[in-house]
Amino acid sequence: xxxxxxxxxxxxxxxxxxxxxxxxxxxxxxxxxxxxxxxxxxxxxxxxxxxxxxxxxxxxxxxxxxxxxxxxxxxxxxxxxxxxxxxxxxxxxxxxxxxxxxxxxxxxxxxxxxxxxxxxxxxxxxxxxxxxxxxxxxxxxxxxxxxxxxxxxxxxxxxxxxxxxxxxxxxxxxxxxxxxxxxxxxxxxxxxxxxxxxxxxxxxxxxxxxxxxxxxxxxxxxxxxxxxxxxxxxxxxxxxxxxxxxx
Amino acid sequence: xxxxxxxxxxxxxxxxxxxxxxxxxxxxxxxxxxxxxxxxxxxxxxxxxxxxxxxxxxxxxxxxxxxxxxxxxxxxxxxxxxxxxxxxxxxxxxxxxxxxxxxxxxxxxxxxxxxxxxxxxxxxxxxxxxxxxxxxxxxxxxxxxxxxxxxxxxxxxxxxxxxxxxxxxxxxxxxxxxxxxxxxxxxxxxxxxxxxxxxxxxxxxxxxxxxxxxxxxxxxxxxxxxxxxxxxxxxxxxxxxxxxxxxxxxxxxxxxxxxxxxxxxxxxxxxxxxxxxxxxxxxxxxxxxxxxxxxxxxxxxxxxxxxxxxxxxxxxxxxxxxxxxxxxxxx
Numbered sequence: 152x153x154x155x156x157x158x159x160x161x162x163x164x165x166x167x168x169x170x171x172x173x174x175x176x177x178x179x180x181x182x183x184x185x186x187x188x189x190x191x192x193x194x195x196x197x198x199x200x201x202x203x204x205x206x207x208x209x210x211x212x213x214x215x216x217x218x219x220x221x222x223x224x225x226x227x228x229x230x231x232x233x234x235x236x237x238x239x240x241x242x243x244x245x246x247x248x249x250x251x252x253x254x255x256x257x258x259x260x261x262x263x264x265x266x267x268x269x270x271x272x273x274x275x276x277x278x279x280x281x282x283x284x285x286x287x288x289x290x291x292x293x294x295x296x297x298x299x300x301x302x303x304x305x306x307x308x309x310x311x312x313x314x315x316x317x318x319x320x321x322x323x324x325x326x327x328x329x330x331x332x333x334x335x336x337x338x339x340x341x342x343x344x345x346x347x348x349x350x351x352x353x354x355x356x357x358x359x360x361x362x363x364x365x366x367x368x369x370x371x372x373x374x375x376x377x378x379x380x381x382x383x384x385x386x387x388x389x390x391x392x393x394x395x396x397x398x
Numbered sequence: 399x400x401x402x403x404x405x406x407x408x409x410x411x412x413x414x415x416x417x418x419x420x421x422x423x424x425x426x427x428x429x430x431x432x433x434x435x436x437x438x439x440x441x442x443x444x445x446x447x448x449x450x451x452x453x454x455x456x457x458x459x460x461x462x463x464x465x466x467x468x469x470x471x472x473x474x475x476x477x478x479x480x481x482x483x484x485x486x487x488x489x490x491x492x493x494x495x496x497x498x499x500x501x502x503x504x505x506x507x508x509x510x511x512x513x514x515x516x517x518x519x520x521x522x523x524x525x526x527x528x529x530x531x532x533x534x535x536x537x538x539x540x541x542x543x544x545x546x547x548x549x550x551x552x553x554x555x556x557x558x559x560x561x562x563x564x565x566x567x568x569x570x571x572x573x574x575x576x577x578x579x580x581x582x583x584x585x586x587x588x589x590x591x592x593x594x595x596x597x598x599x600x601x602x603x604x605x606x607x608x609x610x611x612x613x614x615x616x617x618x619x620x621x622x623x624x625x626x627x628x629x630x631x632x633x634x635x636x637x638x639x640x641x642x643x644x645x646x647x648x649x650x651x652x653x654x655x656x657x658x659x660x661x662x663x664x665x666x667x668x669x670x671x672x673x674x675x676x677x678x679x680x681x682x683x684x685x686x687x688x689x690x691x692x693x694x695x696x697x698x699x700x701x702x703x704x705x706x707x708x709x710x711x712x713x714x715x716x717x718x719x720x721x722x723x724x725x726x727x728x729x
Contacts, residue, residue: 152492153522153523153524153525157522158523161519161522161523162519162523164515164519165511165515165516165519166510168510168511168512168515168551169510230506231506231507234504234506235502235503235504235506236505236506236507237507238472238500238502238507239502239505239507239508240507240523241471241472241491241495242470242471242472242491242494242495242498242499242500243495243520243523243524244492244495244496244523244524244525245492245495245523246492396471396472396491
């Protein structure tokens, strides 16, 4: 077996060609979508309290990650699986986990420009302090792990590519719901359920960092929870891929 | 257990009967798909020796791709074993990958990479260090005359060039067993020759090649041995020369008519294959003489556009094997 890190790096760099091959246009769409949502919400809720404004900006940023690392990755892996493209990796001496991680990491990299642009534009539009913007880095990383894990699982788990597409689209919708609707006005039980779902961990962590009084233990706990959830999804995705090679 | 044709047949003591000198040994492979009325591969055994080019021939649906997917570990057989370089790799693609390179019919994983990246990534993932992978990539691209396309995305290439890039990726990393599913499909003459030269070099270095092909004419010139599959079963496994000897008493008569033929196929005897105004029939020598007499006289000769006599080709062998097998099944 080839060392894990070498395999991940090789799969990762090979997939970066995807960005040049047309995937770049979809990345632009993901960014423009979040920017448009921010502009719309600025128009209707620009004077809301700081917590709600931070939640909207954080949700828009994490929506970019979910669009690319979950939705697009799920569709890409499902298409490769259906077309026999994963056989290429299956006949190389690499671990299934390395293939999954290589794909996830490359799609996470695709999201970087959109995340930075959306965060900067959102914080400027909504008048949020830039002091704790560094929290964007761990939040985006753990978000990429969680959403990438879900994307890989959605793409590799189902037998049919249509199911993967559906899972990716529904996942994005769920992230938009959890991220772009400020939890404040939600009914108590809905807000509690939303806060409990791992899809909201990174959104809430970054939103908290954008307020004047960040809840640092809460931020750390949510980021750790998101990373743990993502690792579990990645492990399940690697298992699904390994099984698909041995039908 | 070895038969006189060099195949290995299933045996109760098969574990103690493995030919460790074989590049790969396939023993009693069986695979059925859910809902199918017959097995896709049914008790197929053979071995491939180092330095040998071994062909798998058969019509569409004969089980060729299922067989090679089991050979490289991508498909788990219902029964039987696959050994590569002496190690049991049955249903374990990751173990087989240490020894085997596989070129599938469609190579969709490479389409977004440049040709150089596709080959270099494959070499890296087969264990070469970065510098070694880069050097081997340059050599392979030169060998297959792809250097000018190194920076082009595989998805943007023509069908033949894309196939050639797939072959280059398959050859990266210097595996000892190359399993190639129709490697020359869509290639022009120069590219085909480049591929065969490259495979000849690997064969001379001791690598074994398992080749799935529909191109019987090409196969005839490059294969050392041929496995003929029909509906998942082995109907013949031997050298092309010995297979043709099985039909040594026959000649093939090809006729081409200008317009409607003035004869009926029954006038020639044998099973005439008619394709438009072209007829082809395999006949014993004496019958061929009589058929020629009928063709070369009177109205028939006047209606002829062209004709030819030839010893049986591998294609004739394939057709005869299929026909024999079909007769046995209906009996």
